[in-house]
Amino acid sequence: MHANNTLKAVLFDVDGTLADTEQDGHRPAFNAAFQEFNLPWHWDIPLYGDLLQITGGKERIRYFMEQYAPEALNREDLDEWIASVHKTKTRHFKKLMEQGGIPLRPGVKRLIHELRSKNIKIAIATTTTPENVAYLLQSTMGVDAMELFDVIGAGDIVPKKKPAPDIYFWVMEKLKLEPAQCLAIEDSENGLKAALAANLPTLITVNNYTRLQNFEGALAVLSDLGEPEKEFSQITHNPVLVDKHWIDTGTLQQLTEK
Numbered sequence: 108m109h110a111n112n113t114l115k116a117v118l119f120d121v122d123g124t125l126a127d128t129e130q131d132g133h134r135p136a137f138n139a140a141f142q143e144f145n146l147p148w149h150w151d152i153p154l155y156g157d158l159l160q161i162t163g164g165k166e167r168i169r170y171f172m173e174q175y176a177p178e179a180l181n182r183e184d185l186d187e188w189i190a191s192v193h194k195t196k197t198r199h200f201k202k203l204m205e206q207g208g209i210p211l212r213p214g215v216k217r218l219i220h221e222l223r224s225k226n227i228k229i230a231i232a233t234t235t236t237p238e239n240v241a242y243l244l245q246s247t248m249g250v251d252a253m254e255l256f257d258v259i260g261a262g263d264i265v266p267k268k269k270p271a272p273d274i275y276f277w278v279m280e281k282l283k284l285e286p287a288q289c290l291a292i293e294d295s296e297n298g299l300k301a302a303l304a305a306n307l308p309t310l311i312t313v314n315n316y317t318r319l320q321n322f323e324g325a326l327a328v329l330s331d332l333g334e335p336e337k338e339f340s341q342i343t344h345n346p347v348l349v350d351k352h353w354i355d356t357g358t359l360q361q362l363t364e365k
């Protein structure tokens with residue numbers, strides 16, 4: 108094992124990776140904001156799947172308008188207006204998280220605590236609004252959940268969102284670590300592109316919106332991180348994962364040594 112290849116940090120994506128927030132969290136929050144603004148827009152489950160190709164909520168609203176409501180683009184205060192619709196969406200997302208309807212995905216909580224106990228750093232690298240990260244983590248892991256993370260990179264902190272690698276560069280700079288010392292966990296093709304462009308070894312856990320996407324270049328593609336009582340299924344095979352049924356720190360270390 109090379110000294111610089113020892114796993115020092117795991118960088119987690121949020122939406123779709125920590126929890127299935129897109130379909131039942133962000134999507135209804137966007138729809139509630141549209142209603143509050145008296146807009147005749149409704150993002151159903153399949154449409155939202157298409158819109159997910161655009162990362163970032165404000166960017167997604169703009170893209171939707173370009174495709175389906177171009178007349179609404181003519182307003183002079185367009186940027187501010189989109190920002191205010193999006194702010195309303197964030198308020199609705201908070202309410203949904205407080206109701207506690209969206210659990211963490213299998214293995215997430217266990218792995219986070221295990222990494223902490225082994226002194227491996229943990230970080231967040233997401234395009235979502237920073238408040239959303241707090242709402243999700245606090246509703247699922249308690250009021251002090253944010254303190255578990257060494258670095259949180261979120262939202263507009265870098266101008267170019269995923270699939271650009273910028274958020275990963277930002278997080279690694281804060282961690283003072285090189286890509287070979289880190290591992291990213293993502294759920295989507297856009298997320299994988301961002302992580303690979305930052306030279307990060309990347310593990311994929313898929314969800315309903317992403318399972319048919321292209322994950323070439325990933326260390327492995329799994330249903331989820333797995334638990335001893337709820338084992339993951341493997342979608343692409345990696346020799347390290349033969350006879351493995353859930354992801355633990357040792358397995359992540361082995362995956363990065365490959």
Ligand code: XBP
Binds near residue numbers: 163232
């Ligand atoms: C997911 C996103 C986000 C969310 C919505 O990013 O693209 O935009 O869909 O959140 P990731 P905001 O998987 O990297 O976390 O409305 O706050 O942008």
Ligand code: MG
Binds near residue numbers: 120123293295298
């Ligand atoms: Mg994601």
